[in-house]
Amino acid sequence: MATQQTGEAAEARAERILEVFAEAFGELLAADPAAFRVKFRKMAASAFAFYRGTACLFYADAAEDDGPGGESGxxxxxxxxxxxxxxxxxxxxxxxxxxxxxxxxxxxFNVNDFDEAFVGPFTWDVKRFAASVALLGYGKALSDELISGLVRTYAGAYRERIRALAGGGEQSGDGTPPALTLDTAHGPVLAALRSARTNTRFGLLETMTEIRDWERRFAPGGGAVALEEDVRSEVLEAFDAYIATLPGATRFRSDAYRVKDVVGRRGIGIGSAGLPSYNILLEGHSDALENDLVIYMKQAQTPAVSRHITDPAIHGYFRHEGHRTVISQRALQAHADPWLGWTELRGAGQLVAEVSPYALDLDWSDLDDLDDITQVVGDLGRATATMHAAADDESGHSLVPFSTERAIDEAIGEDGEGFAQMLTDFAHDYGTRTRHDHQIFVDLFRNGRIPGLQD
Incomplete structure (x- = not known):
């Protein structure tokens, strides 16, 4: 297990972190240093927040640890x-x-936020999750033994679901893997679904818009930024191109796409610092003002994992990062958002999707009972397996021309214990490394050593 770094080892790690940051964030940081100051201050708050914001560092380490080899890369x-x-x-x-x-x-209830999705080793997904459990568990003062139990619960649930799906079992009525819904979920996951169910699009509209001259418009403030006319025209042109990327089966009435208003956005997530983003207000499903709909358009980012995947067939499959994000999400998520699509703006790929009132993240701050945490971790293991199984030869994309669940099932084989032990060992080792890295990062940041952010 990793131990506290001191002296030369800590300085070498600091230089490595700066090197990875320069590659991953350099251009965006130079373009918008203020956004990265906000991002990095959020990351400084805890080791887990740092982990969330540094997928680039995780994959740099994973690539070094696994190394190249074989046809899989x-x-x-x-x-x-x-x-x-x-x-x-x-x-x-x-x-x-x-x-x-x-x-x-x-x-x-399922995996969300597919900004970093790509094609690569399935173990990188489950390892990244396992380390996050170790960090969350440490933050809740759980013992190493209890953290090991949680990681093993995740590994066991993942293994069980993969095996069932590989054998043709556990399919829903439409032939897709089973989902966590109001009818099937329990405990904290069911509570999250019930909470989301109480939300409405009208309630969301009330927080973002107002009625002016008998028409709905975005309200000033709250992160909304008025656009210059030339920028607005560019966004609307990109929006017109986006409509053609929507699946034919989910196209709506033509009036649904009528644009009522457009604004820029500020204050988006920890992983999107420096990326331009816009909100677009649409007519929606009817003329009633309460049925208006908001979609967002944001510049898609280069996924951290892609820097360590060298197969040209994978990189060449995607037109741009917006296309890559959407195709990946449609592959990994059964029955994805019908408003999910892509476009280009000023030569950069854009992701477009609905600003949905029903999108709620699982709140771990209120999860303190070990039984509840264990149940949730098991649910997330099954959800991970379901996600991996959804994206294969039956998803309509030629990049993965085989059954993912069967391939993973055969790779694990009868070594479920070895799979669980691998994740448990990695969770503790990388969790410890991340806590040390977090302290190094805080010292780099507060002492003005991150290029472009010196005060």
Missing amino acids: RKGPFLDERTGRVWIHGDLHAENFGTYMDANGRLV
């Missing part, structure tokens, strides 16, 4: 030419799960 336990090349979430940690309304109008 990576060597390591449970990896072969297939399991080293599956659709992965790319930033799978315990807080990247929540509720959403799927294309069938069903509230679902």
